[in-house]
Amino acid sequence: MSLIEVHDLEVHYPIRSGFWNRVTDEVLAVDGVSLSIEAGETYGLVGESGSGKSTTGKSIVGLEKPTHGQVIYKGKDITKSANRQKLDYNQDVQMIFQDSLSSLNPRKRIEDIIAEPLRNFGKLSKDEEKLRVLQLLDIVGLDADALYKYPHQFSGGQRQRIGVARAVATNPKLIVADEPVSALDLSVQAQVLNFMKKIQRDFNVSYLFISHDLGVVRHMCDNIAIMHRGRIVEMGTRDDIYNHPMHIYTRRLLSAIPETSVAHREEARAKREAVEKEFQENQQRYYDKDGKVLPLLDVTSTHKVALPADEVAKLQREAD
Amino acid sequence: MWKTILRRVLIIIPEVFVLSILVFLLAKAMPGDPFTGSINPHTSLAHIHHLMKINGLYDPWYQQYWNWLVHLFHGDLGMSYEYQEPVTRIVGERAINTLWLAVFATVLTYAIGLPVGLYAGRHQNSRGDHAIRMYTYVTYAIPFFVILVMGLWIFGYLLGWFPTTGSIGTNVGSGFPAVISRLQHIILPGILQALFGLVGIVQYLRSEVIDATHSDYVRTARSKGVPVKDVFKHHVFRNSLLPITATAGYSITGLLGGSIYTETVFSYPGMGLLFVSAINYRDYTVITALVLMYGVLSMLGTLLSDIIMAAVDPRIRIE
Structure with a gap:
């Protein structure tokens, strides 16, 4: 039984033009994608820019409303927001973004950024919450003095680790990582990836790893799907794809x-x-x-x- | 934080000093002298020279400036030529009137402008948003004094709901009836000023909200599972209100400076009207005093805005 199954997912954006701003055409960003992710595995989604891989990832988290298709989690179709709420879906599925600076609210302290997902779902006391945040910072190798700093006071690698800590906060089952290291330089990439691997070993999370870097994907992923023009052209194990x-x-x-x-x-x-x-x-x-x-x-x-x-x-x- | 404030306050001292020199020199550069108005046809030229001399007007400018400055620190801004009264007393009376009107208009501006701007931004391209944008464009396109005259004509003259001139009715005593009468006089100009003033706030806030809605950290918040209502409350609204809050510091200039348009059209005896009439009558001492006051107020407003900005935006603090 898979952790999450995507059936025939389609995301089409209307193109409006003309005087009355009518829909004249559609962009087929994602055009019939099906895949399933097992518990504890890293699933790689690879493709060029515009191939629809990020849109697929966003649909799985619920940030994008699909035109057609289903995403089945615990037997429920979570493309409907009522089902997402019933399951506390976003407690189990979190996302990491490419741009570590702009994706953190510049006017909030690290403590509040990491604690926000906890506040959404958990009912922790002030002290428990702080303890948990410190624990999360420790997991990604940051000191306690990071608590009261703001995002702009960190380096890119540190910020991305804060992004990882934030995503891990609710003990999710699946983390959708949308090009998590492509904005970082190579030595820092390795560091962040190794933290992600360590977290996977310790907490048994699955990753949907979206990337265009085949070297990184080979290092990280068990199963891989290659996307092109909104569809999957090939999927298989790491050995299938690379060899x-x-x-x-x-x-x-x-x-x-x-x-x-x-x-x-x-x-x-x-x-x-x-x-x-x-x-x-x-x-x-x-x-x-x-x-x-x-x-x-x-x-x-x-x-x-x-x-x-x-x-x-x-x-x-x-x-x- | 305290360092930032202290540093900002220290900068303002030389600024005020330079401003006072500028204002003084400009006043000196204006043609005429203080005695031409207070002489009769029989006064000899020698007597005027004598008066100029004993009043120190032939001294070098820095000495005159020093005297002016000393008087300034004693609260003495000289006599008004037009009213033959101390400038401080005239300004004091007008300042109270202006304060009444400006506080009313400013509170109204923000009380209407903020919710309307937030609504338009959150419900972008909805019917309500279209109506609000239409209103802001039309209002912005009409010159402010036309709006004032139209308002005065319709609600003051045709409908007769509000008094059309002055700041208080004649023959009202003191105490409670006086307060009521004052309120009646500020309602119409206050509302019109607010309806015009909120346009900028609404347009600015609307685009701030739309920007924030599409920003990456809002996407992050949504992916964390924050309910839409809380995303707007904690991330979008808070971050888009900050720039507006910061510019609120500047409205202190308006609080005591008054609105020249509103006060002129409604013949409301406030600072704005005083400034216009002082220029018309070449009432130099009053003009000097007002320009200095406006200058200092703008500086204080900027100071206030900077402090608010530093308080709410961690990125611009000096460590």
């Missing part, structure tokens, strides 16, 4: 990971060029006539890919 990529878009993303060793430079370039050539020549095979991603089909029990049926049948035989 047996099938869709051309996945292969393009993987070939774009920078190679650190100079010795393989020519080899890597040849590989990139081969992938790009294949994409240019066979593009129509991977997308339907409107340029949309094809429906997902099973290749193995864990691996799904959006390819034509005959091709998937061939891949299935190979996998067996």
Whole structure:
């Protein structure tokens, strides 16, 4: 039984134009996404900007109202706000944002920022609340003197750790992390990611890890879905995606990971060029006539890919 | 926090000093002298020179400035040429009238402006918001004195609901009837001033609320599971009210300075009207006193605003 299941999620934004400001078209930000996240795992959601990965994340937290589809948690569809309230849903599902400065209220002290989710759901006394906040700061490696400071007095990495502490405050089951480290420099990224991993071990939370950085995703995630143009093009375990990529878009993303060793430079370039050539020549095979991603089909029990049926049948035989 | 305030207060001392020199020198630069009005045709030129001399008007400017300053500190701003009375007494009477009107108008401005602005921002693009925006645009487009004259004509003259001139009725005694009569005289100008003054507050607050609603920390608050009502109360409204609260310090200038338009149209004997008539009659001592007072008031207003700002916004405090 999964912790949370997303069924055929669609988020469409109307485009208004003309004199009467009528709806003339729609942006298909998310166009039929289904995935399920198990308890305690890290699920990676990868894609380029505008592929709909953040919108999917926001819909799961309840910040975005889907046009169609369901998000099932504890047997209830939480896209309806009444169900969210009944379940105290946002106690169990929290979110971490990319921009650590603007996402914290500049006029509130760290104590109040971290304590606010506690005040929403718990009925802690003043002393208990303070103890809990101190405990949370300790989890992310910050001192007690952070309590009375304001967000602008911290470095980017410290602020993101405050964001993590805030998200963990209510003991959530799932944390949606929307590009949590892409605004940080590399050494600080590792630090924040390791705090997130430690928290996962200690508290058994699941992460929906939204990122465009395949290196980070490989380090963090057990299962991965690749999104393109509002749909999932390929999903599977870390091994499926990194060692047996099938869709051309996945292969393009993987070939774009920078190679650190100079010795393989020519080899890597040849590989990139081969992938790009294949994409240019066979593009129509991977997308339907409107340029949309094809429906997902099973290749193995864990691996799904959006390819034509005959091709998937061939891949299935190979996998067996 | 205390450091910030102390530092800000210390800065104001040289500011007031420079302001007083400027005001004094400008007054000196005005044509004419204080005796031309108080002589008769038989006064000889030599006598005027004598008067100028014994009053120290031929002394170097810094010596005159020093004398003026000493008088100032003794509460002596000189005699009004127009009224032949000490300036302090004239200003004192007018200041009370202005205070009545200004307090009433300011309280009304904020009492209406704040809720209306918050409503328009929270319910952006609703019918109510459209109506409020229409009102603010129209009011802002009409010159203020036209609004005043229209109000005076309709409610004072045609309908006759309110008195049209003065600050208190004739033949009212003292005590309670006097208070009632004063209130009757400030209601119409006060309301009109508030209806015009709230336009700025409403537009500013509306855009602040809309900005805050779309900010990342409000999104964070929603993701924390804060109920919508509390998101607005704790995050949106509080953060968008702060800039307005800070500018409230400036309204102290209006509290004693008075509104030139309102007081002129309603012939309300306050500071604004006094200032206009003093300029018309070239009543130099009164003008000097008022300009100095306005200057000091603006400085105090800015000081107050800065202190409020530092109190509510942790980012601008000096540590």
